[in-house]
Amino acid sequence: MTIAALEALTFGLGRLAEAAGGAGNRLCLLTGDRAVYRHELAHLTPEALAALDIVDVDTFDESACAAALAAVPDLRGLVNSTDTWSVPGADLADKLGLPGPDPAAVRLLRDKSRVRTLLHERGLSRGRALTVPADPAGASDPAHVSAASAAAEILREIGLPAVLKDSAGTSSRNVWPVRDEHQLHAALAEAAQRAFAGRLFAEPFFSGPVYSAETLSWEGETRLLGVLSRQMSPEPSVREEAAAFPVAFPAPELGLLQDWVGRVLVTAGHDTGFAHVEFVLTAEGPELVEINRRIGGALVGEALCRALGTNVYEAMVDTALGRRPALLDNPVDTSSGPATGFVLVYPDRRGTLTGWTGLDTLSAFPGTPEWYPTAVPGRRVEHLVDQRGCTGIVLAEAATAELALHRALSAAGSVRPVVAADDEG
Numbered sequence: 001m002t003i004a005a006l007e008a009l010t011f012g013l014g015r016l017a018e019a020a021g022g023a024g025n026r027l028c029l030l031t032g033d034r035a036v037y038r039h040e041l042a043h044l045t046p047e048a049l050a051a052l053d054i055v056d057v058d059t060f061d062e063s064a065c066a067a068a069l070a071a072v073p074d075l076r077g078l079v080n081s082t083d084t085w086s087v088p089g090a091d092l093a094d095k096l097g098l099p100g101p102d103p104a105a106v107r108l109l110r111d112k113s114r115v116r117t118l119l120h121e122r123g124l125s126r127g128r129a130l131t132v133p134a135d136p137a138g139a140s141d142p143a144h145v146s147a148a149s150a151a152a153e154i155l156r157e158i159g160l161p162a163v164l165k166d167s168a169g170t171s172s173r174n175v176w177p178v179r180d181e182h183q184l185h186a187a188l189a190e191a192a193q194r195a196f197a198g199r200l201f202a203e204p205f206f207s208g209p210v211y212s213a214e215t216l217s218w219e220g221e222t223r224l225l226g227v228l229s230r231q232m233s234p235e236p237s238v239r240e241e242a243a244a245f246p247v248a249f250p251a252p253e254l255g256l257l258q259d260w261v262g263r264v265l266v267t268a269g270h271d272t273g274f275a276h277v278e279f280v281l282t283a284e285g286p287e288l289v290e291i292n293r294r295i296g297g298a299l300v301g302e303a304l305c306r307a308l309g310t311n312v313y314e315a316m317v318d319t320a321l322g323r324r325p326a327l328l329d330n331p332v333d334t335s336s337g338p339a340t341g342f343v344l345v346y347p348d349r350r351g352t353l354t355g356w357t358g359l360d361t362l363s364a365f366p367g368t369p370e371w372y373p374t375a376v377p378g379r380r381v382e383h384l385v386d387q388r389g390c391t392g393i394v395l396a397e398a399a400t401a402e403l404a405l406h407r408a409l410s411a412a413g414s415v416r417p418v419v420a421a422d423d424e425g
Helices: 013-022 034-042 046-051 062-070 086-096 103-109 112-121 141-157 181-191 251-268 300-308 313-320 359-364 401-412
Strands: 002-006 026-031 052-056 075-079 162-166 175-178 200-204 210-218 221-232 240-245 273-282 285-292 339-345 351-357 370-373 392-398 416-420
Touching (some): 002 086, 013 046, 013 300, 026 034, 210 251, 240 401, 300 339, 359 370, 392 401
Antiparallel strands (some): 210 221
């Protein structure tokens, strides 16, 4: 039997291949760029390597993907663990008669504006969403009028502070926190020059620390596997800087979060599979940032595996095969393994990445720090304000998430990307 994956997250492919092999299946990865998985492919265990096939195909071409999947022998399931390919993945599973989510529900989750509006209508969010009309690029006089009109409506309907963002954005792209009218007009002008995966919308800015609830669901039953802390950059950038898992919430507060995230997922139509639910813990309680119907990105999957002492990707395989994940019924004990903290390493300027300094000193730090590169020397660094600028991640372990994060921050502080600026040749 074979389970296919329509692309995957940058990290976790080895764990997924081991999970598939352990269940007596092969894993067939469809990818348009296998270089994305260079780190994972270079570190596959013999068990994972033996269970993995790779098919090179244009994964943005749904017809080509359908043909590639039709050629997979004894195909039993389709894993879809990314945001970008979630809608085509759901459509392909439906067309091929494979277990999978309702494509309409997936489309809803990929639209952050619709989710915000729905939660507001159901009393699960204090804020509503406001679609911002597209402001034509190349600002002619009518465009200026349009921008002024959009700003006035945002001020009237949403107020300040607010957030402007892409309804289908990923990696914190096209997100503008605005606290005054000057920032609002500047954000609208900048947005007018951008391409969007969805459409521009505005919502209230919720004040407080950002977390993500890592959950697993089956037919409407949801289990909170733990909560991940998220350290964001200072405004106006919105990139993620660091994270740690599992956060040690007091039992009553953790119970409230479990109840809240369960209601949010049911309302948003997510009833089966992993979910990565980002939220702000405000003075009045949790407020949703967004729902990703997948395991968390970066090293969240690895953090879950270590803390829970099990390969959580087995649950992904179970879901792809249309069966209840065993992880839902096993005791969730995050004390069975180490806590982890990880820090994303960004350059301080644009240019061409030539390497890093400090990697050879990581072993001197406590917590057994590990380096997970997300870029290779020779890559052009264009973006500094969102996750696209990340060149690698430092992960460290400890007995608690707090200590693990301290260790990861300490170790990552010794690593510096070396970037050759344009004027250096």
